[in-house]
Amino acid sequence: MSTIPFGTRRTRRWLPWASIAVPTIGWLVFGLFPSVSTVFFSFTEYSGFPGTPLHFCGMCNYSNAFNSSWSDFSSSVVVTLKYVAGVTILQIAIGLGLALLLRHRRKGFGLYRALIFMPQVFSVTIVGVLFSLVFDPQNGPAEPMYHGLFGSTSAFLGDQNWALWLVIMINVWMFSGYTMLVYIAALRRIPPELYEAASLDGAGRFRTFRHITWPLLANATTVNVFLTAMGCVGEFALIRVLTDGHYGTKTLGMYMFDTAFGVNPSLGYGSMLAVAQFLITLVIGSALLFFLRRREVTL
Amino acid sequence: MSLRLKEIARTGGLQLVCIVISVGFFALPLIYLALQAFKTNNEFLNNPTGLPHPWTFSNFSDAWSEGDFSNEMVNSLLYAIIPDIITLILGVFLAFPISRGWFRHSNVLYGFFVFSGFLPAGLIPLFIEAQKIGTYNSRIGYLIMTSLTGAGFFFFVGYIKTIPREMDEAAALDGCGYIRYIFTMIVPQMKPALATFGIFGFVAGWNNLILPLVMLNDQSLWPVTRGLFSFFGQYSSQWPLVAAATIIVALPILVVFAILQRNLVEGVAGGAAAGSGGVAVAQPVENNE
Numbered sequence: 001m002s003t004i005p006f007g008t009r010r011t012r013r014w015l016p017w018a019s020i021a022v023p024t025i026g027w028l029v030f031g032l033f034p035s036v037s038t039v040f041f042s043f044t045e046y047s048g049f050p051g052t053p054l055h056f057c058g059m060c061n062y063s064n065a066f067n068s069s070w071s072d073f074s075s076s077v078v079v080t081l082k083y084v085a086g087v088t089i090l091q092i093a094i095g096l097g098l099a100l101l102l103r104h105r106r107k108g109f110g111l112y113r114a115l116i117f118m119p120q121v122f123s124v125t126i127v128g129v130l131f132s133l134v135f136d137p138q139n140g141p142a143e144p145m146y147h148g149l150f151g152s153t154s155a156f157l158g159d160q161n162w163a164l165w166l167v168i169m170i171n172v173w174m175f176s177g178y179t180m181l182v183y184i185a186a187l188r189r190i191p192p193e194l195y196e197a198a199s200l201d202g203a204g205r206f207r208t209f210r211h212i213t214w215p216l217l218a219n220a221t222t223v224n225v226f227l228t229a230m231g232c233v234g235e236f237a238l239i240r241v242l243t244d245g246h247y248g249t250k251t252l253g254m255y256m257f258d259t260a261f262g263v264n265p266s267l268g269y270g271s272m273l274a275v276a277q278f279l280i281t282l283v284i285g286s287a288l289l290f291f292l293r294r295r296e297v298t299l
Numbered sequence: 300m301s302l303r304l305k306e307i308a309r310t311g312g313l314q315l316v317c318i319v320i321s322v323g324f325f326a327l328p329l330i331y332l333a334l335q336a337f338k339t340n341n342e343f344l345n346n347p348t349g350l351p352h353p354w355t356f357s358n359f360s361d362a363w364s365e366g367d368f369s370n371e372m373v374n375s376l377l378y379a380i381i382p383d384i385i386t387l388i389l390g391v392f393l394a395f396p397i398s399r400g401w402f403r404h405s406n407v408l409y410g411f412f413v414f415s416g417f418l419p420a421g422l423i424p425l426f427i428e429a430q431k432i433g434t435y436n437s438r439i440g441y442l443i444m445t446s447l448t449g450a451g452f453f454f455f456v457g458y459i460k461t462i463p464r465e466m467d468e469a470a471a472l473d474g475c476g477y478i479r480y481i482f483t484m485i486v487p488q489m490k491p492a493l494a495t496f497g498i499f500g501f502v503a504g505w506n507n508l509i510l511p512l513v514m515l516n517d518q519s520l521w522p523v524t525r526g527l528f529s530f531f532g533q534y535s536s537q538w539p540l541v542a543a544a545t546i547i548v549a550l551p552i553l554v555v556f557a558i559l560q561r562n563l564v565e566g567v568a569g570g571a572a573a574g575s576g577g578v579a580v581a582q583p584v585e586n587n588e
Contacts, residue, residue, distance in 0.1 A: 002464075004401040005471035006480065015477055016396035020408075023389040026447025027412070034421025034428060041424055048427065101317060108314060112321035114560045119325060121556045121563070122549060123506035123524040129531050129545045130332050133538060139347035141331060173325070181567040234420060237509050241528060260423050261513055271423050278419035285417075 038278075041271035048260070048267045061272035069269075075248075076255040076273075077280070079164065080233065083251050084284065086168040087232045092224055094172060095179025096217075102180070103187045113184075117177030128241025131170050132157065163247035167239055171232060179224045186220030187213070222292040229288055233281045252277045329549070336543035343539050358543035366530045366544050368523060372551075375522035377438070378511075379504035382445040386500060387493055389447070394455035395485060399464065409456065426513055436516045444514070445504065458492045459485065495566040498559055505552060523548045 007015045042062075045055040065073040098116060102109050119127060135142045135156035146154050157163050190213065198208045236253035239245055245254040252273055260270030335343060336358050337351040346352075363369065397405045425444070426435070434440025462485065470480050486493065511525040518526075527548045534540050556563065 002400050004396070004399070005468045006475075006477040016401040019392045019396050019477070023393040023447065023452070026389070027415070029428075030425065030444050030447050031421070032415050032418070034424035035415065035418040036421075037424040038419045038421050041427070046427075048430075050430065098320070101313075101320070106310075109317070110561075112317045114556075114564060115321040116325045117560070117564055117567070118556060121502050121506075121552055123508060123527075123552070125506075125508050125524045125527045125531075126545055126549045129527065129541060130328055132531070132535075133332055133335065133542065134328055136538070139343065139538060141348050144348065177325075178567055181564060240512075241508070241531075256423075257509075260426070267423050267427065274419050274421075274423060282417070 038271050038274050041268055042275045044268040044271075046267045048265050057268070061269045064269065065272060065276070072250075072255065073273075073276075076250050076252045077276075079248065080251040080253075080277075080280065082164060083168060083171075083235065084229050084233055086165070087171050088225060088229045090168065090172045091176050091179050091228050092221070094176045095224060096183050098176065098180040099183030099187055100213075103184045113177070113180070116180060119174045120177060122174075124237040124241055127170065127174055128238060131166075131242065135166060157243050158247055160247050163243050163249050167242055167249050170242065171235065171238060174238070175228070175231070179228065182224050182227075183217065183220055186217050190216050218292075218296040222289075222296060225292060226285070226288055230281065230285055233284060234277055252280065332542050333546050335539050336546050338539045340537050340539055347538075358539050359547065362530070362540050362544035362547060365534075365540075366526055366547075367518065368526060368544070368547055370519060371521050371523045371526040374438070374520060375505055375524070375551075378441065378445065378507070378522050379501050381442050382448075382504055383497055383500040385446040386448060387497055390452045390455050390496075391459075391481060391485060391489065391493075394452050394459055395481060398456040398459040399467070413453065422509070422513065429514060435514060436520065438520055441510075441514055441520070445507075445510070454492060454496070455489065458489055462488050494562060498555075498562055499566065502552065502555070502563075 004012055004016055006012070043056060043058060043060075045057045045060065046052070102113050102116075134140050137143060137153070137155045137158065140156070142156060143153070146152075146156075154162060157166055194212050194216075195208065198212055203211070234253045236245075236251060236257050239249050239251060239254050240257065243249045245251075245258055250258070256270050256273035256277060259265070259273060260267050334351060335347075337354045337356065338346075338358075339355050342351065342355075396402065397409050400406070429435035429440065429444065434444050466484060467480070470484060475483075505522070506524060507522070508524045508528060511520075511522050512528070515521055515525065518529075521529075527544055530544050531541055534544075
């Protein structure tokens with residue numbers, strides 16, 4: 001602890017506290033308190049309508065999840081896991097591919113990178129409406145393409161087999177520019193001498209990538225995998241616009257939102273789902289960090 | 300083929316691949332949507348995938364008036380700019396004493412802020428709380444709730460550490476007050492960090508759909524994202540009208556992006572965006588530098 005040089009001897013003691021007071025109180029009231037009381041509300045029964053009572057009911061919401069609501073609950077967990085795995089794997093692969101393609105400073109490349117980055121500055125509403133048009137089963141451009149390829153029709157976002165994968169792809173479309181930029185920043189830090197040495201040793205493209213580029217990108221891969229996975233565990237805004245959680249796209253987040261703010265609101269059960277989502281995030285996050293860090297060392 | 304010709308062919312091929320990917324995959328959906336906005340509804344139904352013929356412009360004025368977008372644009376600007384500026388200022392006032400270690404256990408407090416980023420999202424209790432304290436369904440209430448979140452603070456702590464302490468002491472000796480020092484010395488030095496977070500904060504505030512969906516019931520309070528969402532539900536059978544509305548909503552952010560894309564792209568490459576996405580990532584991204 002060091003002493004503050006500002007203020008008089010009297011004001012010196014409380015000046016730093018005064019400086020942090022407003023943001024700290026704001027964070028306590030609108031950040032920490034709601035966050036922590038999610039756990040409290042998960043032990044209650046409450047519809048949220050003004051005037052209705054709040055019942056404390058112990059583990060009722062938790063036992064509901066494993067009994068009467070088990071099929072909804074378990075399927076939302078499975079959908080969430082599929083969603084996280086699908087988005088993460090695709091986005092890392094596509095982001096890395098784009099980074100390798102566009103890493104150099106060449107004519108036009110700045111524009112290409114900007115275009116690829118562009119989708120994520122748009123609201124999920126815009127992206128959602130945009131792809132609802134593209135995948136409109138009657139008049140969308142995807143329909144004739146699908147018909148040409150498979151000779152049949154599809155409801156796309158209204159199709160149980162396709163909806164989740166389309167939402168995953170749209171999510172990847174929106175954010176792969178970010179992954180690309182993180183990879184490009186890392187690629188530019190690889191010393192060029194390493195590539196010169198490799199080419200002198202007669203290493204081909206694939207071996208150079210396998211033994212130089214990929215290991216040296218380990219840190220960036222950790223960041224990208226972690227960021228992507230953590231960013232989409234709780235995703236539901238995009239899903240809300242695209243499918244509203246129907247056709248097998250109800251992630252835990254979407255299920256929570258539906259339960260808490262849908263037609264027949266149950267804030268207690270919704271809070272339990274938020275806690276469940278938190279636990280899943282925690283498990284996935286720590287597992288990823290553990291394996292990715294260990295991998296960085298061994299590579 | 301001579302070496303030179305081969306090289307030209309290779310760069311040409313590379314450029315072509317890049318154009319096909321960046322324009323074809325990432326820009327084309329938006330261009331396609333924009334084209335639909337220039338068709339009449341009948342023409343769209345007869346010729347959904349082709350170019351507009353003739354070009355009609357009435358969809359934009361129709362969408363503008365029917366969607367009440369003029370009012371919603373003002374709301375969106377308020378919701379994006381005011382919390383953005385307040386958050387930045389409060390973030391500096393929070394980060395400065397903590398990064399200097401001017402009170403007991405400032406490290407503990409910092410760690411506590413970081414830790415709280417991992418806790419469950421408190422959307423449901425925030426909704427209950429907002430109803431109790433009167434910030435629900437209110438423009439001022441919405442601004443208060445979004446202004447006090449302290450985004451960017453973690454990045455600022457690290458950033459302020461690079462500003463030498465000797466400057467504080469010299470300024471204090473010269474009789475410069477605390478608040479004046481922050482605004483005239485610290486803030487100008489933090490310009491790059493503040494600009495990056497300011498842009499990201501503006502974009503995030505403008506784009507937010509979930510919080511307006513939960514917190515704002517009256518249509519007169521809605522931002523454009525919320526308005527477009529309802530408009531889409533209401534006119535989902537009239538694609539040209541919906542397309543026009545979407546372009547109206549997308550245009551301001553597209554202009555911001557076109558002007559500031561270099562800052563945005565560099566912000567990500569420099570890892571500055573990490574703080575706006577999630578606390579956990581600030582560390583590994585910074586390590587990359």
